[in-house]
Amino acid sequence: MKAIKEIFTDAAGRIEIKMILGVPMFIAAVVYGIIARDWVGFGALMGSALGLMGITAVGDAAIDKAA
Numbered sequence: 001m002k003a004i005k006e007i008f009t010d011a012a013g014r015i016e017i018k019m020i021l022g023v024p025m026f027i028a029a030v031v032y033g034i035i036a037r038d039w040v041g042f043g044a045l046m047g048s049a050l051g052l053m054g055i056t057a058v059g060d061a062a063i064d065k066a067a
Contacts, residue, residue, distance in 0.1 A: 010056070010059065011060045011064050012063055016056050018053070018056045019052070019056050022049045022050075022051075022052035022056065025048055025049035025052065026046065026049040026050070026053070028045060028049075029042055029049055030046075032045060
């Protein structure tokens with residue numbers, strides 16, 4: 001349970017809204033790609049999800065580096 005909590009918080013322990021949005025979008029993109037086989041839609045959803053999660057990772061790295 002602690003690992004799941006850490007996924008959705010930043011390095012300072014605050015709730016990270018970008019991850020709360022990004023992880024479900026990632027899962028939805030995979031399911032959509034499998035079911036609909038619409039690769040343009042899959043790419044759009046996956047790009048948005050990975051962008052949100054990537055921004056979070058860069059922000060966490062900056063917080064970790066400063067601490």
